[in-house]
Amino acid sequence: MNKAAILATAILITSGSLALAHKGASGAMKERMDLMSALGDATKALAMMARGRTALDWQVVDQAGQTAVHTGAMLPHKVPADSFKAPSEAKAIITSELENFTLLSSGLADAGQALQTAAANQDEGAFLVAFQGFTQTCKACHSRYRE
Ligand code: HEC
Numbered sequence: 001m002n003k004a005a006i007l008a009t010a011i012l013i014t015s016g017s018l019a020l021a022h023k024g025a026s027g028a029m030k031e032r033m034d035l036m037s038a039l040g041d042a043t044k045a046l047a048m049m050a051r052g053r054t055a056l057d058w059q060v061v062d063q064a065g066q067t068a069v070h071t072g073a074m075l076p077h078k079v080p081a082d083s084f085k086a087p088s089e090a091k092a093i094i095t096s097e098l099e100n101f102t103l104l105s106s107g108l109a110d111a112g113q114a115l116q117t118a119a120a121n122q123d124e125g126a127f128l129v130a131f132q133g134f135t136q137t138c139k140a141c142h143s144r145y146r147e
Pocket residue numbers: 021029032033036037039040041043075087088089090091101104105108134135137138139141142145146
């Protein structure tokens with residue numbers, strides 16, 4: 001296989017497994033899962049940069065920040081009562097704790113804003129601090145609201 005064919009196969013495999021994980025999801029549930037998948041991809045790219053495995057790319061940092069701001073704003077609107085069943089990993093208690101869930105979503109948006117500020121200033125130290133705060137927001141929400 002040449003390089004392009006290998007890449008195409010890799011993309012097929014990745015998108016295939018994603019489609020499989022989200023199989024049976026529709027409406028707000030699917031939108032929520034898609035938002036999270038995109039956020040996960042953006043976070044992986046940032047982690048590579050934070051560890052010095054890939055070069056810092058401020059445009060990628062800015063875009064990841066934007067994805068987080070958008071996701072934080074959307075999440076509280078993507079948790080209707082009928083959206084907590086297979087294949088979702090979200091817990092139904094979100095409904096009765098919507099205020100706290102919304103607060104954690106705002107925390108994600110704020111962390112995204114901090115990433116965007118670091119990118120605008122091209123400030124590596126600020127990026128590393130912002131990235132740490134950013135990953136804390138994932139854990140804070142997942143530990144309570146994700147299976
Ligand atoms: C305010 C809550 C909240 C925050 C903050 C949050 N998540 Fe999530 N995340 C969830 C919930 C709820 C699910 C389960 C969604 C479902 O299956 O319906 C989830 C699922 C995921 C998934 C699995 C998606 C899939 O394919 O099904 C990934 C990846 C993920 N989150 C990454 C992240 C990352 C990375 C961050 C931080 C940068 C983050 N999340 C921050 C609530 C949150």
